[in-house]
Amino acid sequence: MRILIDMDDVIANAVERFLEWYERDFGVRYTKEDLRGTKLHMIVPEEHRKIVKEYPHCEDFFKDLPVIEKSIEVVEELNNRFEVYIASAAMEFPYSLPHKTKWLDKHFPFIHWKRRIFCGDKSVLKGDILIDDHDFNLSVFDGRAIMFSSPHNLNDTKYERLDSWLDAEKLFDLK
CATH class of the missing domain: 3.40.50.1000 (HAD superfamily/HAD-like)
Structure with a gap:
């Protein structure tokens, strides 16, 4: 098989990395429970959405997950x-x-x-x-x-x- x-x-x-980076950049720590049924970029303030969506395009996002x-x-x-x-x-x-x-x-x-x-x-x-x-x-x-x-x-x-x-x-x- x-x-x-x-x-x-x-x-x-990778979810944990999104949460870590958002806290690093904006000083707010969301939890996995906050993300239930959605992704982080959908619940953050609108002015932060583009930045969050760009995280996986950053050079070190996938490093040591x-x-x-x-x-x-x-x-x-x-x-x-x-x-x-x-x-x-x-x-x-x-x-x-x-x-x-x-x-x-x-x-x-x-x-x-x-x-x-x-x-x-x-x-x-x-x-x-x-x-x-x-x-x-x-x-x-x-x-x-x-x-x-x-x-x-x-x-x-x-x-x-x-x-x-x-x-x-x-x-x-x-x-």
């Missing part, structure tokens, strides 16, 4: 049993490429570089399962689409859902 796994907000905590809890252990176990690929639509953010590569080397060294896909359009992916946090990626996937919970997608009900990597342990019968 081939399992494709997204990076941002699935194994790498926090790891999503239990993702390393569970993805490693999946990798031991199945054909696992990391698939990130990274081409939209060219500065992210070296940071994502180094991040994977550091945290997921068991995912061989040949199983790392940096693309722009995930409709080209072929596999049995895609675990992703965005409808626009899941909706174009031909296999089993599984939504990984992130604050912005909590109101989406179209997909099978994983709320955490502990749920993935159960789903894939890893324990």
